[in-house]
Structures are given as C-alpha cells and as structure tokens.
Amino acid sequence: MGYFSRCPLEKLAAEPEDAVHEALTAVHGVGPWTADIFLLFCIGRADAFAAGDLALQIATRNALGLQERPSREELLTIADRWRPWRSVAARMPWNFYMQPQGRGKACEHTRITSNLADGRKHAAARGNGQ
Secondary structure, eight states: OOOOHHHOHHTTTTSSSHHHHHHHHTTTTTTHHHHIIIIIISSOOOOOOTOOHHHHHHHHHHHTOOSSSSOOOHHHHHHHGGGHHHHHHHHHHHHHHHGGGGSOOHHHHHHHHHHHHHHHHHHHHTTOOO
C-alpha cells in the first residue's frame, strides 16, 4: 500500500504547514522544494515559501542587488519580513525572474548587447554610422 493511499492529499490541507511538509518529505523522492511548492500552489497557503527555489534565489539576488545568490537559509532570513504573506511576496521575484533582465548575467549581457545593436542601427539610420 502506497503512502498516498494511507494519507490522501486532501487531508493534508487541514494540517499545519510543518506537518504537511514533514508528511510529504517522508515520501521517497519528495524533497523540501516539492513540499514547499505543494503548500504554495496546491493548498494555497499564504505564508508558504520555497526558499530552495533557484529562480527565486536568482531573482531575489538581482532585485535586491546582492553580490551573491542567497542560500536557502539566507533567503528564509530575507523573507522573514514578508510574513505572514511570503507566498504572495514570492510571486514578485518569480515574476521578475520571468522577465529577461531578471534572470542573471547572461540575460543582462544579451539585453545590453541588444541595446548596443539597436543603437548602432539607429545611428546608421540617422547617418552617423558609428
């Protein structure tokens, strides 16, 4: 008998976040990220937060102008000020990440290169050609 037949997912919705997290991560192959995402998107908990999410870490680094991508623990510390609405607050960096300029240095380089190329096209159209 599998885990989900012994403890249906619907019953987890009524449990506290820590209990849901513990129950899900007890299942082979389900880690903290999956449990966090389940709390966020399947149960819709207002204060769930996927601090181990790479996109969230990168977007937070870029949005806050940090030198390094925050670790899971550092991101939890940063997000503590967003309680009790951390899942709502997480959608902002995720949205920022979905924009090309929010993803990191490679995309930033692409955007700058693209702007430079556009500038050359406009200069050529004006007759400056530089």
